[in-house]
Amino acid sequence: MEYGAAVSGPTSSEFEFATSITYSFIDETGEGIAPSIPHQTLVSTVMLELVSESMLTGDEKGQDVITLAPGLQIWHPESNWKLRFGVGFPLTSDRENDLAVYFQFGNHFDWGHFLE
Numbered sequence: 520m521e522y523g524a525a526v527s528g529p530t531s532s533e534f535e536f537a538t539s540i541t542y543s544f545i546d547e548t549g550e551g552i553a554p555s556i557p558h559q560t561l562v563s564t565v566m567l568e569l570v571s572e573s574m575l576t577g578d579e580k581g582q583d584v585i586t587l588a589p590g591l592q593i594w595h596p597e598s599n600w601k602l603r604f605g606v607g608f609p610l611t612s613d614r615e616n617d618l619a620v621y622f623q624f625g626n627h628f629d630w631g632h633f634l635e
Contacts, residue, residue: 531577539568541592556596564592566605582613590621599627 522534543564545553568588574580590605607619 529578531579532575533572534575535570535572537568537570539566541566543594559596562594562596564594566590566592566603568605570607583611584613584615585610586619588619588621594627601625601627 522532541564543553543562545557545562546559547554547557566589568590570584570586570588572584572586574582586607586609588605588607590603592601592603594601601624603621603623605621607621609615609617
């Protein structure tokens with residue numbers, strides 16, 4: 520959940536809520552829980568995110584945008600590098616755009632050794 524407000528220029532406020540469902544293809548799950556760092560070269564994950572954004576005040580008050588965003592993530596567990604790709608499709612007539620493409624590349628750092 521997120522709440523945002525513009526405080527300079529034209530003022531507005533909005534509320535955003537997102538939920539997602541994901542499935543990671545990890546070989547070692549078997550009958551139990553997957554290990555935190557799987558012993559496989561690449562782990563692929565399919566994702567489906569639903570985002571709702573409501574303008575609460577301002578010129579666009581009452582406009583609600585609902586977006587469906589399917590995506591794919593590829594993770595290299597040995598190095599912790601991840602590549603994410605997705606496409607957002609607005610489901611409502613109020614929309615910020617007709618299509619949004621998401622691309623993210625990053626690393627999941629293990630902060631544990633900093634806290635010791």
